[in-house]
Amino acid sequence: MPGHDLTERFAATRTRIASAAIEAGRDPGSVGLIAISKGQPADALRQLAQLGQRDFGENYLQEALPKMEGLGDLPITWHFTGQVQSNKTRPIAEQFAWVHTLDRERVAVRLNEQRPPELPPLNVCIQVRLEDEPGKGGVEPSQLAALAAAVREQPRLHLRGLMALPPPKETFAQQKALFDRLAAALRTLNDAGYSLDTLSMGMSSDLEAAIAAGATHVRIGTALFGERNRNPQAG
Numbered sequence: 001m002p003g004h005d006l007t008e009r010f011a012a013t014r015t016r017i018a019s020a021a022i023e024a025g026r027d028p029g030s031v032g033l034i035a036i037s038k039g040q041p042a043d044a045l046r047q048l049a050q051l052g053q054r055d056f057g058e059n060y061l062q063e064a065l066p067k068m069e070g071l072g073d074l075p076i077t078w079h080f081t082g083q084v085q086s087n088k089t090r091p092i093a094e095q096f097a098w099v100h101t102l103d104r105e106r107v108a109v110r111l112n113e114q115r116p117p118e119l120p121p122l123n124v125c126i127q128v129r130l131e132d133e134p135g136k137g138g139v140e141p142s143q144l145a146a147l148a149a150a151v152r153e154q155p156r157l158h159l160r161g162l163m164a165l166p167p168p169k170e171t172f173a174q175q176k177a178l179f180d181r182l183a184a185a186l187r188t189l190n191d192a193g194y195s196l197d198t199l200s201m202g203m204s205s206d207l208e209a210a211i212a213a214g215a216t217h218v219r220i221g222t223a224l225f226g227e228r229n230r231n232p233q234a235g
């Protein structure tokens, strides 16, 4: 029964997160779980929300918007976790609480202009490219300070921290070494006067290493929902 599977996967994922936090000497409450629901039907999101999950991440606007509308009765916090196309910023500015994948000043300016005044500032993380991956988003580490400074100038954006989507690695040590670089980049910005509190890193296959490196938000799809339907846009 699918509902039963989801209940078990949700419990198992939360146990994995809590165990990883304890292993790292951290408070399990300091690691947030974002359910990455791309490719999943709205019913599955509803079931998970009814089990108590609040934060959901979507990657494709065309898929996300009807699901969000259908789930409008639920107290969900929506995170945009896909690549932002600069001509499609308005629905993101209007309907999401977070964007994890900001990597261009032009997009920051548009999101700032389009964020409705009655809503709180849009929470944003800058996506950093930790390794060379053609076609994947993210600002080069050498450009991070300049982009952070530009984002900080936008009053309708609230710069919360950094995000990474590193390529899969085989070992815990290799995974953690990459996540440590993102954590170091966050410390560098905070030493320069920022007060960033978010490290969005870690997925189904590497959440333990991300939590050991200081992740405050892990983004989990497969471990929660099972294998997703292939989306032709997915990388």
Ligand SMILES: *Cc1c(COP(=O)(O)O)cnc(C)c1O
Pocket (backbone or CB within 6 Å): 036, 038, 059, 081, 082, 165, 203, 204, 205, 219, 220, 221, 222, 223
């Ligand atoms: C799909 C996706 C995830 C979740 O990946 P899983 O391996 O299924 O847990 C996390 N973050 C982003 C940005 C994604 O696109």
